[in-house]
Amino acid sequence: MNKKVVSAMCAILAVSMLGMTACGQDGDSTVDSKNQDGKKEITITVRKNEWGGRAYAFEEAAVRLNDELEANGENVTVTIDFWPAIDDDELVLQGQAGNIADVTLNSSVDIGWEYDAGLIQPIDWVADSEVFQGASESIMNIMYYDGHYMGVIQDMDASPVFISRKALEGLGWSAEEIDGLREKVDNGEFIMSDLMETAQQAMEQGLADIGFAVEDTRFEGWTMSAGYNNYNLEENKLVVNEKAKDVYKFWEKGVEMGVIKESIGEVDTDTAAPMMINQEIFATFARSEFYRILADNMEMKITDQEFQDWFDENIVWTPVPASEKGGQPSSYSNPAMLFVGSSVDEEKMPYVQRYLELMLSPDIQVNHTVNSGKLPVTPAAMEEVVETLPFYADHYYMTEFTKVRPAHPDYAVLIEAYTLGVDAILTKGQTADEAYDLYVKDAKQNVPSDRIIFE
Amino acid sequence: MFILPFALLTLTFFILPAIATVWMSFTDLDVKMKPNFIGLENYIRIFQDYSLGEILQNTIVYAVASLGFVLLLSLIIAISTQYFMKGKTVATGYRVLWLIPSLFPSVVFAIFWKYIFDPTENGFLNKIGMHLGAVDEPVSWITRYAMPIVILGTVVGSVSSNVILLSSSINSIPEDLYKAARVDGAGEKSIILKIILPTLRWPLMYITITTLIGFVSSYFFIMLLTDGGPMHDSTTLALYSYQQAFQLKYYGYGAAISMFVVVIALALTLVLLRLFDFDALVQPSRIEE
Structure with missing residues (x-):
C-alpha cells in the first residue's frame, strides 16, 4: 500500500515538474509549424497591456499583419499568443524561468535594467523604419541607449503647466495677455519666478487655495x-x-x-483634476494625459466639443517656464516603449518588426490618444490628430524639446x-x-x- | 506517509525560499540576476547605513506601541463583552463591529484611512475640522503624523482576532468561580486581577509573540498608507527590506536586511518566552502528577 502511495506521489511530482519545464520553454524559440492550409505558422508571444487604446492596438495590428501577409502572397500566418501584462519584479522572475515574451511594453526608463537583465535586445531596424521617417530627433533619441535602438516608442507626452484662466482673469489679466502667455514662456520672457509670484497673488486674493500641484x-x-x-x-x-x-x-x-x-506630494493628478475644475488650484504641473483626466472628471471625452470649449474657457497652458530670463522652457515625458524579447531570432524578427510598425498605424495611435490622453509618436499620426484634437496639435511642438528620464x-x-x-x-x-x-x-x-x- | 504532501509543500514554499534568502543575502544579486558571492558585505553595509538608526527606532516604536495598544484594547473589549456584558446581544454586536476591519483586504483598509486623513478639503477629518472651525485650512495629516496614523490603522485592524481568542478563554472560566469569589467578598477588580488575567496568561503569551513578530516583519499596510514616508519617518526594517529588494532591485541587500529582521524576531520571541515563563506554562498540571 505504502509503495503504491509513494509511486503515485512520485508520478504526480514528475508530471508537475515536466509541466513546469514545458511552461518554461514557451517563450524560448520561434514556433515553426505548418497549419491546416499548409502555411508556415509563426507565433509571437506578447505581454498584453490593455491601458488606454493598447488592447485594440495589440489585437488590430495582428489582424493587419496577417492581411498584409496574405495580400503579399506570403505563405505565412502569424499567431499572436497574448500573455498577461506583469510588473517589473515578475518580469525578472519570469525571465529567469525562461518565459521571455517576444514583445513587452514598459517605460523608456526601464531600458537600462531590462537590457542588463537580458530581457530585451537591441533593434537597430528602428533607424530605417518607415514609420519614423520625419520623426523629431528627440523622439528618436528616446529609443536610443548604449549605442543602439532598444525599443519602439508607443506613446509619449509633453509636460504642459495647466493654469487657471479664471484666476488670471481675476488678477486683471486681459484675454490678450492670457493668450500671449505661452509665447512669453516660449521666449523666456515669463519665467518660473514670475509664475510663482502670480500664483502667490492669486492665493492672496482668494482666487485659488493651492498655488502649485505637481504629479x-x-x-x-x-x-x-x-x-x-x-x-x-x-x-x-x-x-x-x-x-x-x-x-x-x-x-x-x-x-x-x-x-x-x-501636502503637495499627496495631491496627485487624480486628486488635482477635480480641484482644478473647481478653481481650487492655480497651476498643475502634469503631462498631456492630464487633459484626459480632466475630461474623465467631467464625465466627458476629450473628443467632445463641450469639453474642449470648457477647457479653453477655464484653462490656459504653457511649457514649464525657464528659471532665468531668456532661457528655454522645458518639458518632460515618461514614454511607453515596446520592447523585443532577447529570445526573438533572426527568422522571427521581420514579423515582430512589422507587427510593431503596424501598431503605430496612425488610426491606431489616434485611438490610443483619445482613450489615454497621450500624444501620438509619429508625424503621420499627428497629422490625423490636428483637426480633431486641437490641444494635442497645439502642444505637439513641445516634443522637440521634451526630455525623458535617463534609462540608467x-x-x-x-x-x-x-x-x-x-x-x-x-x-x-x-x-x-x-x-x-x-x-x-x-x-x-x-x-x-x-x-x-x-x- | 500522510504528512508527505504537506512536508513537500512546506519544503517548497517555506524551507527552500528561506534557504534561498539566506544564500541571496551573501550575494550581490540585483536585476541582472548574475549573483556573485560577496561574503558579509551586505551585512556590513547594513551597519554602515546612515538611516539604520532611524529605521530601527521606527520599527521599535511601531511594533511596541502597536502591540501595547492591541493588547490593551483586546483585553478591555474581551473583558467588557465576555465578563461584564456576558450573554447580552449588545456585547456580541460590539465584538462583530470590531471584526469588520479584519474582513477588509489591506488595500481597501488603506484607502479608508487615506480618505480619513486626505490632505485636501475633501478628507473626512479636514471636512469635520473645518466645519467645526478647529482648523482654518486643510491639514496634511499623513505628512505630519505618519507613524501615529500607521499605528492607529494597525491597531484597529489587528484587535479583532485577539478579542476572539481572549473572549473564548474568558468564556472557559466556570461561572461558579466568580460566584465563589463574590461570596468570599471579592470585588470586580479582584476578580479581573486574580481570576481572569491569570487564566489569560497562555493566550496573552501567544498573542504577544505572534503579534509582535507580525508587526516586526510586516510592511504591506505601511507601504500602502505612507510608503514609509515622509522621508524615513514611517519606514520600518521590513519595509526597508522590501524597498531595497523590489523597488530598487538590490535583491542581495534586501535579503540581508530581511535576515536581520528574522534575527530580531527570533531574539524577541526568546525574550518573551522567558518573560512569560514558558517552561512553567507547558509543565504538566499538578493534578496529573
Missing part, C-alpha cells in the same frame, strides 16, 4: 527647468552636482512663498535620494543646502560608485 515630487520638469542634468549620456553615468541645489532652492522658495504646500538602471535609486531632499524641505523645514547634503549622502551610500559622478 509627483520627483517631477523632472522642475529639475530640467532649474538646469540640473542628472545624467551623462557619453559615460552612461548618473550625475550629482551643485546645480541640484538650484532645484532645491526653487522648492525652498516655493514653500516660503506658500505656493508649495507640504540606477536612476530609481538616485531619484529616491533626490526626493528625500525634497521631503526634507517640505516636511522638516530644512534649507536647500541641507537638502542637497542629504541628497549627496544618500546617493553616495546607495548608488554603486562606478555608476555615478559627483562633480
Whole structure:
C-alpha cells in the first residue's frame, strides 16, 4: 500500500515538474509549424497591456499583419499568443524561468535594467523604419541607449503647466495677455519666478487655495527647468552636482512663498483634476494625459466639443517656464516603449518588426490618444490628430524639446535620494543646502560608485 | 506517509525560499540576476547605513506601541463583552463591529484611512475640522503624523482576532468561580486581577509573540498608507527590506536586511518566552502528577 502511495506521489511530482519545464520553454524559440492550409505558422508571444487604446492596438495590428501577409502572397500566418501584462519584479522572475515574451511594453526608463537583465535586445531596424521617417530627433533619441535602438516608442507626452484662466482673469489679466502667455514662456520672457509670484497673488486674493500641484515630487520638469542634468549620456553615468541645489532652492522658495504646500506630494493628478475644475488650484504641473483626466472628471471625452470649449474657457497652458530670463522652457515625458524579447531570432524578427510598425498605424495611435490622453509618436499620426484634437496639435511642438528620464538602471535609486531632499524641505523645514547634503549622502551610500559622478 | 504532501509543500514554499534568502543575502544579486558571492558585505553595509538608526527606532516604536495598544484594547473589549456584558446581544454586536476591519483586504483598509486623513478639503477629518472651525485650512495629516496614523490603522485592524481568542478563554472560566469569589467578598477588580488575567496568561503569551513578530516583519499596510514616508519617518526594517529588494532591485541587500529582521524576531520571541515563563506554562498540571 505504502509503495503504491509513494509511486503515485512520485508520478504526480514528475508530471508537475515536466509541466513546469514545458511552461518554461514557451517563450524560448520561434514556433515553426505548418497549419491546416499548409502555411508556415509563426507565433509571437506578447505581454498584453490593455491601458488606454493598447488592447485594440495589440489585437488590430495582428489582424493587419496577417492581411498584409496574405495580400503579399506570403505563405505565412502569424499567431499572436497574448500573455498577461506583469510588473517589473515578475518580469525578472519570469525571465529567469525562461518565459521571455517576444514583445513587452514598459517605460523608456526601464531600458537600462531590462537590457542588463537580458530581457530585451537591441533593434537597430528602428533607424530605417518607415514609420519614423520625419520623426523629431528627440523622439528618436528616446529609443536610443548604449549605442543602439532598444525599443519602439508607443506613446509619449509633453509636460504642459495647466493654469487657471479664471484666476488670471481675476488678477486683471486681459484675454490678450492670457493668450500671449505661452509665447512669453516660449521666449523666456515669463519665467518660473514670475509664475510663482502670480500664483502667490492669486492665493492672496482668494482666487485659488493651492498655488502649485505637481504629479509627483520627483517631477523632472522642475529639475530640467532649474538646469540640473542628472545624467551623462557619453559615460552612461548618473550625475550629482551643485546645480541640484538650484532645484532645491526653487522648492525652498516655493514653500516660503506658500505656493508649495507640504501636502503637495499627496495631491496627485487624480486628486488635482477635480480641484482644478473647481478653481481650487492655480497651476498643475502634469503631462498631456492630464487633459484626459480632466475630461474623465467631467464625465466627458476629450473628443467632445463641450469639453474642449470648457477647457479653453477655464484653462490656459504653457511649457514649464525657464528659471532665468531668456532661457528655454522645458518639458518632460515618461514614454511607453515596446520592447523585443532577447529570445526573438533572426527568422522571427521581420514579423515582430512589422507587427510593431503596424501598431503605430496612425488610426491606431489616434485611438490610443483619445482613450489615454497621450500624444501620438509619429508625424503621420499627428497629422490625423490636428483637426480633431486641437490641444494635442497645439502642444505637439513641445516634443522637440521634451526630455525623458535617463534609462540608467540606477536612476530609481538616485531619484529616491533626490526626493528625500525634497521631503526634507517640505516636511522638516530644512534649507536647500541641507537638502542637497542629504541628497549627496544618500546617493553616495546607495548608488554603486562606478555608476555615478559627483562633480 | 500522510504528512508527505504537506512536508513537500512546506519544503517548497517555506524551507527552500528561506534557504534561498539566506544564500541571496551573501550575494550581490540585483536585476541582472548574475549573483556573485560577496561574503558579509551586505551585512556590513547594513551597519554602515546612515538611516539604520532611524529605521530601527521606527520599527521599535511601531511594533511596541502597536502591540501595547492591541493588547490593551483586546483585553478591555474581551473583558467588557465576555465578563461584564456576558450573554447580552449588545456585547456580541460590539465584538462583530470590531471584526469588520479584519474582513477588509489591506488595500481597501488603506484607502479608508487615506480618505480619513486626505490632505485636501475633501478628507473626512479636514471636512469635520473645518466645519467645526478647529482648523482654518486643510491639514496634511499623513505628512505630519505618519507613524501615529500607521499605528492607529494597525491597531484597529489587528484587535479583532485577539478579542476572539481572549473572549473564548474568558468564556472557559466556570461561572461558579466568580460566584465563589463574590461570596468570599471579592470585588470586580479582584476578580479581573486574580481570576481572569491569570487564566489569560497562555493566550496573552501567544498573542504577544505572534503579534509582535507580525508587526516586526510586516510592511504591506505601511507601504500602502505612507510608503514609509515622509522621508524615513514611517519606514520600518521590513519595509526597508522590501524597498531595497523590489523597488530598487538590490535583491542581495534586501535579503540581508530581511535576515536581520528574522534575527530580531527570533531574539524577541526568546525574550518573551522567558518573560512569560514558558517552561512553567507547558509543565504538566499538578493534578496529573
